[in-house]
Amino acid sequence: MAKNDTNSKKKQSTDSMIDDAIAKQNAWLKNRRAFTRGFLKKIDKFACKKPENQSVDKDAIERARERRGTIGAYWFPILCALVVIFIAIWVAFIRTPAPHRVLIVPNIPEPVVKAIDTTTAPSFDIVRIEKNGNVVIAGRWAPHQNISIVINGKIVATERTDSAGEFVYAPTKAFAAGNYTISLMGAEPTIKSEDKVFVYVSEAGAENSVSLLMTRDGSTLLQAPSMLRDGDLSVSKIDYLDNGRIVVTGDALPRLRVSLSLNDKYMGFARVSDHHHFGLGADVGELESGKEYSLTVRMHDGDGRTIANVTHDFVMPEMTGDDDTFYTVRRGDCLWIIARNFMRRGILFSIIAERNNIENPDLIYPKQLLQIPVEK
Numbered sequence: 001m002a003k004n005d006t007n008s009k010k011k012q013s014t015d016s017m018i019d020d021a022i023a024k025q026n027a028w029l030k031n032r033r034a035f036t037r038g039f040l041k042k043i044d045k046f047a048c049k050k051p052e053n054q055s056v057d058k059d060a061i062e063r064a065r066e067r068r069g070t071i072g073a074y075w076f077p078i079l080c081a082l083v084v085i086f087i088a089i090w091v092a093f094i095r096t097p098a099p100h101r102v103l104i105v106p107n108i109p110e111p112v113v114k115a116i117d118t119t120t121a122p123s124f125d126i127v128r129i130e131k132n133g134n135v136v137i138a139g140r141w142a143p144h145q146n147i148s149i150v151i152n153g154k155i156v157a158t159e160r161t162d163s164a165g166e167f168v169y170a171p172t173k174a175f176a177a178g179n180y181t182i183s184l185m186g187a188e189p190t191i192k193s194e195d196k197v198f199v200y201v202s203e204a205g206a207e208n209s210v211s212l213l214m215t216r217d218g219s220t221l222l223q224a225p226s227m228l229r230d231g232d233l234s235v236s237k238i239d240y241l242d243n244g245r246i247v248v249t250g251d252a253l254p255r256l257r258v259s260l261s262l263n264d265k266y267m268g269f270a271r272v273s274d275h276h277h278f279g280l281g282a283d284v285g286e287l288e289s290g291k292e293y294s295l296t297v298r299m300h301d302g303d304g305r306t307i308a309n310v311t312h313d314f315v316m317p318e319m320t321g322d323d324d325t326f327y328t329v330r331r332g333d334c335l336w337i338i339a340r341n342f343m344r345r346g347i348l349f350s351i352i353a354e355r356n357n358i359e360n361p362d363l364i365y366p367k368q369l370l371q372i373p374v375e376k
Contacts, residue, residue, distance in 0.1 A: 122184035127197045129209040133174030148185040177203040221302020233308040241374045247281040261296045273332040281341030329368040
């Protein structure tokens with residue numbers, strides 16, 4: 001029973017708190033309405049004019065309102081019309097016409113593209129082997145043109161000629177020992193140098209290297225070996241044939257010339273191949289058995305000067321009467337050269353091919369032993 005009395009007291013207290021809050025809210029709203037009502041009445045008093053201050057005729061006021069309404073409705077079209085009238089008056093009477101001006105455009109000629117002169121081919125000036133093995137190439141062609149350097153059939157660099165048409169190519173990488181054929185090519189593949197340069201870079205250095213300018217009329221030495229070593233010119237075999245012909249084979253610097261002399265009598269010359277080999281045949285007539293002879297092979301530079309020689313002194317032995325001799329093929333040989341050396345005429349190569357059962361005369365191999373028929 002005591003618990004129920006306690007709960008009823010708590011419930012009555014909560015209801016009374018709610019009622020008090022609602023009463024306070026209603027009182028606040030009532031006060032606000034009263035304040036707003038009084039404020040609006042004060043504003044109305046200031047907005048409304050007293051009858052004693054309105055001394056102007058009501059009809060005049062109405063007419064003024066009508067005029068203001070008409071002007072307010074059409075003020076923009078009237079303003080546009082006034083602007084148009086002002087512009088028309090300014091154009092017709094005030095503005096001074098500008099004088100007629102003629103713009104003269106100068107006659108500018110069309111740019112002329114200078115065609116490359118294809119009548120002249122690129123040419124060499126210098127091809128030099130340096131001490132460190134580098135090769136310096138200098139030449140000339142048309143000014144301000146690209147020119148390609150072709151070595152052994154491949155383009156290795158492209159240089160630009162200056163205003164004088166000159167160019168220089170100097171690679172930083174040294175050339176390995178060996179043979180190189182150098183040519184020039186212009187901006188178009190059809191423009192090529194007529195001449196070529198053969199370069200032999202010796203293993204012994206620039207002192208033994210050779211640079212030759214090869215033209216249609218022959219070769220010109222650009223750089224001759226300044227120092228030769230043993231083996232730069234050597235004779236490996238001397239054959240004396242029954243037909244009175246002597247054949248000398250050996251090794252020398254590539255592309256140079258070697259000449260043959262018997263007892264200081266000039267017998268002929270031959271050019272050394274790219275593989276350092278040469279073969280030289282000459283008619284010396286009948287040599288007497290038991291007689292001493294001196295055979296000299298000389299190597300010449302491009303100007304014909306002798307730069308090396310080998311002399312072979314021998315006593316002519318008795319002939320054996322054999323009709324054939326033998327020759328070992330070396331790299332770079334061909335049957336035409338072999339036939340010319342041993343049989344006087346290269347066209348007789350077919351006889352050598354037939355004797356050695358060679359089906360393809362254009363195909364022989366180094367170290368192949370050939371039987372050479374020799375007849376008087």
